[in-house]
Amino acid sequence: MKTQRPASQFQPLETYKRELFSTPFYQMKFNWNYDEIIKDVRTAVSHVKKAYENDSARNYTTYFEREIHDKYISPKGWCKQLATNLKDTYMDLMHKEFMFELNGLKRSDVHLHLWVNRYTDDHSHNAHNHKGSKLSGTFYVECGEVCAPIIFESPMEYANMLFATRDCNNRDGQTAHHGVPAVQKEFQFMPRNGDVLLWPSYVYHHVPRQQDQEERISISFNLSHPEDLSYGFADDILEEIDYGFLTHDK
Numbered sequence: 001m002k003t004q005r006p007a008s009q010f011q012p013l014e015t016y017k018r019e020l021f022s023t024p025f026y027q028m029k030f031n032w033n034y035d036e037i038i039k040d041v042r043t044a045v046s047h048v049k050k051a052y053e054n055d056s057a058r059n060y061t062t063y064f065e066r067e068i069h070d071k072y073i074s075p076k077g078w079c080k081q082l083a084t085n086l087k088d089t090y091m092d093l094m095h096k097e098f099m100f101e102l103n104g105l106k107r108s109d110v111h112l113h114l115w116v117n118r119y120t121d122d123h124s125h126n127a128h129n130h131k132g133s134k135l136s137g138t139f140y141v142e143c144g145e146v147c148a149p150i151i152f153e154s155p156m157e158y159a160n161m162l163f164a165t166r167d168c169n170n171r172d173g174q175t176a177h178h179g180v181p182a183v184q185k186e187f188q189f190m191p192r193n194g195d196v197l198l199w200p201s202y203v204y205h206h207v208p209r210q211q212d213q214e215e216r217i218s219i220s221f222n223l224s225h226p227e228d229l230s231y232g233f234a235d236d237i238l239e240e241i242d243y244g245f246l247t248h249d250k
Helices: 034-051 066-072 077-096 157-163
Strands: 026-029 111-119 125-128 135-143 150-153 168-172 175-179 184-189 195-200 205-207 216-224
Touching: 034 066, 034 077, 034 111, 034 135, 034 216, 077 111, 077 135, 077 195, 077 216
Parallel strands: none
Antiparallel strands: 026 195, 111 216, 125 205, 135 195, 135 216, 150 184, 150 205, 168 175, 175 184
16 A cells, blocks of 8 residues: 655756757737728738639638739838838848858848738638748738637647646736646737738648628738859859750649
8 A cells, every 4th residue: 555755755856947949930010001901901802712612721811812902902102011021031030040151132032922821610621831932921911709729730840749738828918828837839929900920831730710790801921032042063164954844744
């Protein structure tokens, strides 16, 4: 029969915890007349819905309809200002946080792919990431009282598999962490109007279906830039070739 030892015999060593391999997550605000943006997004998505009326995976976004996006979204003053701010913020982070050398690069060299979304309680978005980009993000324009969160999955898959024995929820204002004190497996963010989020494009994320959600308007985007690797054979000593002959049979 086991006897319970008194607490005075419990002798763990004093420990100091350090966090290794953190994942950066950036939050900021974009200030504008949100009613103007809401009106433009509703107009664009109404045209998308005509093309994908019963397809809830496509009828809420301009991601698949660039002609509609370029007609109703791209020329707007708020879109141009948002694009300017996003490109400059991206380059600022590449310089300060990721220590890229940006000599010779201009604002026009930054690749920004941007699309608008209008979720209702019919819509969700499965877990995905954005290959080929460096940073991805979302600007939240309209978030009602009932609004779906955006949920991020930890990139530390091995830790998730080894330690995912419990699921403790730790909610703090707009955010919630799921996992245990040593290992987080999921991070939820509850958006508010004007929030802009940026995260590394390799991070998987999803938006669950939210019951009784009337409208959730957001603008998502990917950012990247060309890199000069600054090593290898100099171009001037190699014979030039056009790789256009490398095609795939249709």
